[in-house]
Amino acid sequence: MRKATRGENRHITFLNIFGVTLLLIALILVGTHGAGMAQERALENLKETGRAFASVAKEASPAVVFIKVEKTVSQGQFFRFGTPFNDEFFRRFFGEPGPGFPQMPQQQPKRQVQSQGSGFIISPEGYILTNNHVVGDADEVTVKLLDGREFTAEIVGTDPPTDLAVIKIKAKNLPVLPLGDSDRIEVGEWVLALGNPFGLSHTLTAGIVSAKGRSSVGITDYEDYIQTDAAINPGNSGGPLIDLEGKVVGINTAIYSRNGGGHIGIGFAIPVNMAKAVYTQLIEHGNVTRGYLGVTIQDLTADLALSFGIKDTKGVLVSQVLSDSPAEKAGMRQGDVIVSLNGKPVDTAAALRNEIAMTAPGTSLKVGVIRDGKTKTLSVKVEKMSEDKLTASRSESMKDLGMNVSALTDELAKQYGHEGESGVLVTGVEPGSIAARAGIRPGVLIKEANRRPVKNIKEFEAALKQSGKKPILLFVKDDRGSHYIALDTGK
Numbered sequence: 130m131r132k133a134t135r136g137e138n139r140h141i142t143f144l145n146i147f148g149v150t151l152l153l154i155a156l157i158l159v160g161t162h163g164a165g166m167a168q169e170r171a172l173e174n175l176k177e178t179g180r181a182f183a184s185v186a187k188e189a190s191p192a193v194v195f196i197k198v199e200k201t202v203s204q205g206q207f208f209r210f211g212t213p214f215n216d217e218f219f220r221r222f223f224g225e226p227g228p229g230f231p232q233m234p235q236q237q238p239k240r241q242v243q244s245q246g247s248g249f250i251i252s253p254e255g256y257i258l259t260n261n262h263v264v265g266d267a268d269e270v271t272v273k274l275l276d277g278r279e280f281t282a283e284i285v286g287t288d289p290p291t292d293l294a295v296i297k298i299k300a301k302n303l304p305v306l307p308l309g310d311s312d313r314i315e316v317g318e319w320v321l322a323l324g325n326p327f328g329l330s331h332t333l334t335a336g337i338v339s340a341k342g343r344s345s346v347g348i349t350d351y352e353d354y355i356q357t358d359a360a361i362n363p364g365n366s367g368g369p370l371i372d373l374e375g376k377v378v379g380i381n382t383a384i385y386s387r388n389g390g391g392h393i394g395i396g397f398a399i400p401v402n403m404a405k406a407v408y409t410q411l412i413e414h415g416n417v418t419r420g421y422l423g424v425t426i427q428d429l430t431a432d433l434a435l436s437f438g439i440k441d442t443k444g445v446l447v448s449q450v451l452s453d454s455p456a457e458k459a460g461m462r463q464g465d466v467i468v469s470l471n472g473k474p475v476d477t478a479a480a481l482r483n484e485i486a487m488t489a490p491g492t493s494l495k496v497g498v499i500r501d502g503k504t505k506t507l508s509v510k511v512e513k514m515s516e517d518k519l520t521a522s523r524s525e526s527m528k529d530l531g532m533n534v535s536a537l538t539d540e541l542a543k544q545y546g547h548e549g550e551s552g553v554l555v556t557g558v559e560p561g562s563i564a565a566r567a568g569i570r571p572g573v574l575i576k577e578a579n580r581r582p583v584k585n586i587k588e589f590e591a592a593l594k595q596s597g598k599k600p601i602l603l604f605v606k607d608d609r610g611s612h613y614i615a616l617d618t619g620k
Contacts, residue, residue: 257298259293318372420512494511
């Protein structure tokens with residue numbers, strides 16, 4: 130093989146360098162062109178998303194209504210903290226007012242006040258779905274449509290345990306919002322919130338589904354919230370949470386905020402699938418009938434699972450079986466771990482509670498339990514939940530205060546971080562109640578009532594009777610530490 134000369138080598142080297150340079154230039158041009166194309170595609174995607182938002186807003190807005198409510202309340206009961214816009218639910222959304230917030234006298238005469246919220250039309254007959262805390266106990270409800278028409282609405286029915294309500298207007302040519310399937314929506318999907326925050330009619334905000342199945346929020350008895358970062362504020366309550374197909378997937382209900390700081394990207398909406406079962410009964414009967422199992426249940430923690438010989442924390446622990454209940458008749462026992470319902474896995478106490486509540490009385494269920502390491506299947510016939518059974522299943526109900534309490538067991542103390550403490554545990558708070566307005570939430574430990582230590586429910590009830598006409602003074606422990614709370618009962 131002939132060797133190349135020095136001149137030929139220089140020529141070959143020059144050609145190689147020239148070729149590499151051209152290749153680099155080509156790659157740079159291609160890369161620049163590719164980056165430009167990527168930017169154009171991203172911009173076009175943003176435009177398409179914006180057009181989708183605009184299209185959904187245009188189609189949905191006519192069916193979203195502005196609700197004005199007049200009711201008779203004790204001024205001291207609702208406006209002790211000088212809430213803006215006459216919105217008595219301001220504290221529910223934004224919590225306790227900070228230092229320097231204007232105070233009002235605690236004893237005030239009753240007066241007519243106004244509040245506001247949102248709703249949406251679900252049928253051509255004029256039925257409107259909204260929140261119970263928007264229209265509950267209202268003297269007069271006025272509905273305003275996007276086209277400017279106003280109507281006096283009739284309250285068809287309310288359901289405080291889910292914070293849902295149905296009202297009705299008499300009108301023709303009404304737009305209707307289609308209902309979607311909240312079970313199918315996924316975390317990360319775009320959603321839009323429509324409503325009237327602070328009276329600003331038909332406001333649209335956008336966000337994503339941040340989480341599903343949120344419970345133990347302390348807003349209602351039956352919770353399975355969709356969490357979203359779409360901006361929700363007072364006045365949005367009762368408005369729809371909509372997917373990009375223009376279908377309702379939730380009913381906006383509340384936001385989480387600290388120290389009155391406003392929206393911080395944590396909003397909660399009732400899943401529309403839960404609402405369907407409720408509003409159908411409200412329209413047909415004016416109230417909601419729920420199923421009753423007759424057990425006190427709690428989530429299975431890692432420590433509890435180990436104690437009961439369960440491999441993981443999937444399941445619900447039965448801590449009490451009520452006398453003469455469907456569960457007792459079926460042979461269920463304290464310490465059983467419920468792992469399935471009609472073959473469907475059961476993961477949390479909230480999910481099981483919701484499922485039983487929405488089961489028609491008289492229905493037979495196959496309940497899978499683990500007892501002493503062995504799996505059993507029990508046949509349970511669900512009964513109707515009556516008021517006395519509801520009270521029994523909640524341990525003790527502090528009706529006047531709007532909260533439920535139970536004895537502090539070792540398991541509950543571990544679950545809520547009250548080890549080594551004594552007192553009674555708050556297990557439920559009614560929205561809008563005296564307890565709720567004072568900032569009491571499920572999980573709060575009441576250590577004293579009216580300066581008397583309380584170690585059980587009997588002592589707590591006895592201490593409450595010592596208040597007379599004075600506010601009830603509680604010494605509690607929560608995530609902020611130990612502090613006093615005064616409950617003004619208006620006596």
